[in-house]
Amino acid sequence: MTTNAIAATSAHDHLLQAGWMRLFRHQDDRLAEVKRVYGIDLLVSSRRATVEEYGFLIIPVNLIVHREHEYRETNVVFALGKSVLISLETHPGTLDVASRILLEEVQAGNSHDPASVLFLVLQSLNDTAHATIREISERLDETGASVASAGGGYQMAGRQVGVADIADMVAKLAEAEELVAKTVESQMMIARAVRWLRRIESSRRFGQALPTLVSDIHSLRRYAQFQHGKIRNLQQSLMTMLDLKQNNVIKVFTIVTAVFTPPTLVAAFYGQNFAEMPELFLPWGEWAVIVLTGLSAILPLFYIKKKGWMR
Missing domain, CATH: 3.30.460.20 (CorA soluble domain-like)
Known part of the structure; x- marks a missing residue:
């Protein structure tokens, strides 16, 4: 052996x-x-x-x-x-x-006897659950800092935050939310076990130890529910940030369309006459089209920038 x-x-x-x-x-x-x-x-x-x-x-x-x-x-x-x-x-x-x-x-x-051993075990499980919630809280603080830095558009490394980064944070928050929910459920079952122990044992046996343990369990449940609320707030912030990212993408394509549509139309209309080539009769025609195309691109861009749509 x-x-x-x-x-x-x-x-x-x-x-x-x-x-x-x-x-x-x-x-x-x-x-x-x-x-x-x-x-x-x-x-x-x-x-x-x-x-x-x-x-x-x-x-x-x-x-x-x-x-x-x-x-x-x-x-x-x-x-x-x-x-x-x-x-x-x-x-x-x-x-x-x-x-x-x-x-x-x-x-x-x-x-010890069986009842006191069960009390000791339940007390130990409650302490373990407290350590779990405390670690989850520390992780949420780190995630909250990441969300705050991502809110400005950039992470600490200077790289612009993308949709994939936000989706990764959302997935981590979903895992934390499930873990907190299961911890709350576990605390409910531990509290029920303590109540059963208090029911079958006399109040003189443990004195204030059982009520104190029940109070600690309920306090931890409230603390876990607070962490759950923190997770919901972070999720809401990330979803709002994701909506803003999507709106920015739509805005960029809208600006590109607004800028390049006028010169495209000018070039298209100028080249529609296939019977005769206007460029051959007007020596300055090609340069005029180039200037007109540039103006038709710059003027909408200037207007969009003045309105602040590019911010």
Whole structure:
């Protein structure tokens, strides 16, 4: 047995002593054993709402976790009994932070039971969600600075902002919006789990810890909703900027058409007489046409510039 395997086994034993049994989706044999011993099917419970059966309070929770430099949605099912807390993680590592905190407390000599372990895990998940929203907020601040610089038509590098740049920022904001929405949903499920824990445990058990955790969860939800509003404002700014870019494109083509239509008409009318060539009878005719063509191009351009349509 390797050193890592020995350490994992030791950690698992310490968690069991504290009343926490961690399971993972790929452990079919252990899931079958839990179903045989306790009568609960955690795989089925992950797709249902909170229920009480076979002496367990089964609570599914959807979470947002940071794995491999990106955020992913995952699911954890908690089964709280009188003698054990069973957790089923869809992706391994989801509850590693809570596991480390509990192991440190066990090694420090602090005693725990299943209910207190669940409280510790929910508190850890709320802290993780807070870190997620904080990182999203920092990214939004950077995106907001990019939007502000793009509003002037140029980025920091001096390159003119194009439609592709705006579309890329819109796509990033859409990803951030979806992530914030899923985080808010996760906070709602964590808050529901805390309320269930408060319902089955006496108020003297945790004192003000449970109400404080509920208050923290609701505060984080409001903070996430504020970030969602910030995303909407940035999206609206980008869409307005995109409309202005499209209007500028239309304006450029309109100006080009207005400038080159008169000389085109002059040249067309002058060359319509195919029976006789006027250039042959008027030595200065070709130069007159050149001057007239130039004037017909400059005068509309001067008028458009005076009106300020080229700004």
